[in-house]
Amino acid sequence: MTPRPLPGILDIQPYKGGESVIPGVAKPVKLASNENPLGASAAAQAAFVEAAASLQLYPDGSAAALRRAIAARYGLDADRIVCGAGSDEIFQLLGRAYLAPGDEIVQSQYAFLVYRLVAQAAGAVVRSAPDRDFTVDVDAMLAAVTDKTKIVFLANPNNPTGTYLPVQEVRRLHAGLPGHVLLVLDAAYAEYVKKNDYAAGVELVSEFDNVLMTRTFSKIHGLAALRLGWAYGPAGVIDVLNRVRGPFNVSAPAMKAGIAAIEDTAFAERSAEHNAAELARVSAALEKLGFNVTQSVANFLLIHLPPGKADAADAFIRSRGFILRALKAYGLPDALRLSIGTAAENDGVLAAFADLPR
Numbered sequence: 001m002t003p004r005p006l007p008g009i010l011d012i013q014p015y016k017g018g019e020s021v022i023p024g025v026a027k028p029v030k031l032a033s034n035e036n037p038l039g040a041s042a043a044a045q046a047a048f049v050e051a052a053a054s055l056q057l058y059p060d061g062s063a064a065a066l067r068r069a070i071a072a073r074y075g076l077d078a079d080r081i082v083c084g085a086g087s088d089e090i091f092q093l094l095g096r097a098y099l100a101p102g103d104e105i106v107q108s109q110y111a112f113l114v115y116r117l118v119a120q121a122a123g124a125v126v127r128s129a130p131d132r133d134f135t136v137d138v139d140a141m142l143a144a145v146t147d148k149t150k151i152v153f154l155a156n157p158n159n160p161t162g163t164y165l166p167v168q169e170v171r172r173l174h175a176g177l178p179g180h181v182l183l184v185l186d187a188a189y190a191e192y193v194k195k196n197d198y199a200a201g202v203e204l205v206s207e208f209d210n211v212l213m214t215r216t217f218s219k220i221h222g223l224a225a226l227r228l229g230w231a232y233g234p235a236g237v238i239d240v241l242n243r244v245r246g247p248f249n250v251s252a253p254a255m256k257a258g259i260a261a262i263e264d265t266a267f268a269e270r271s272a273e274h275n276a277a278e279l280a281r282v283s284a285a286l287e288k289l290g291f292n293v294t295q296s297v298a299n300f301l302l303i304h305l306p307p308g309k310a311d312a313a314d315a316f317i318r319s320r321g322f323i324l325r326a327l328k329a330y331g332l333p334d335a336l337r338l339s340i341g342t343a344a345e346n347d348g349v350l351a352a353f354a355d356l357p358r
Helices: 043-054 064-074 085-098 113-122 136-145 167-175 202-207 237-243 252-261 265-288 310-319 343-354
Strands: 081-084 104-108 125-129 149-155 184-185 212-216 230-231 290-292 300-304 335-339
Touching: 043 252, 043 265, 064 081, 064 230, 064 252, 081 085, 081 237, 085 113, 085 149, 085 184, 085 212, 085 230, 085 237, 104 113, 104 136, 104 212, 104 343, 113 125, 125 136, 136 149, 136 167, 149 167, 167 184, 167 202, 184 202, 202 212, 252 265, 265 290, 265 300, 310 343
Parallel strands: 104 125, 104 149, 149 184, 184 212
Antiparallel strands: 081 230, 212 230, 290 300, 300 335
């Protein structure tokens, strides 16, 4: 006899991040993981290096200083913030605390893959609501809710489509949910959005007891390697998450770098400005080349290829030294996701698309 995992565990397909290696290519350009092409704030890097002098000490298990810095930046109550090893860990904590076998989650058709993994690990059922033009359909989401629904996950903006829901549509979604259902607003890309009708979710969390907003330091702040995220939610939900998280779930270097990063608003603004300019330029260039591109408000583009052509296109672009994200796992076999890079990187990948055999 060998040890056996719980039922359903072996049915889980492990999450596969963006690749970073192309055989035979010494320094490929990775445009597959929506990373910040400007790197990380110099202040955050310095804080990380400084933290190396105290590696023998346990971190503050409550992440108090980091929570205070986040609260100061956004005008929040620090006691209603919980920090984690990326927003991914927050999702896992939610699954541990609120999902049991037979429960259900609701997500959109092209939702971030981690939501499904969280549900499967808990033995819960995933109900996916069809999108409308690669955008979340509120009516379809509400129609998918049953008396077994415990969590509704909404990535806004959504990964991998790059589309978003205006705040009034998010409010309509919430208004249609039973009070016992937790609405989780994943705002990983919030800092990139330049739309007047967008809101990350702070106001909804402040008004209701069944809304949680998650954020990450991996994107605009460029700290993906440190695995740092946070959530703002009702006091009761935050208390529950603190009860199930590990006692030292965030490292001291990550906390130090996170504090410096969130206080360096100039770097975040520069990153957002670079993205806005390059997103528009790259999108227009791809459309001029004849490619169908879903309009994005995030730091990546969803590029549609003719049916059956995505694999060949991906292989050709890799042969030119650029790694994009294939999307079969998301149910988008005829599309590739392109992260916005530096101007030079974007020029290179545009040249590859221009030379792509049709």
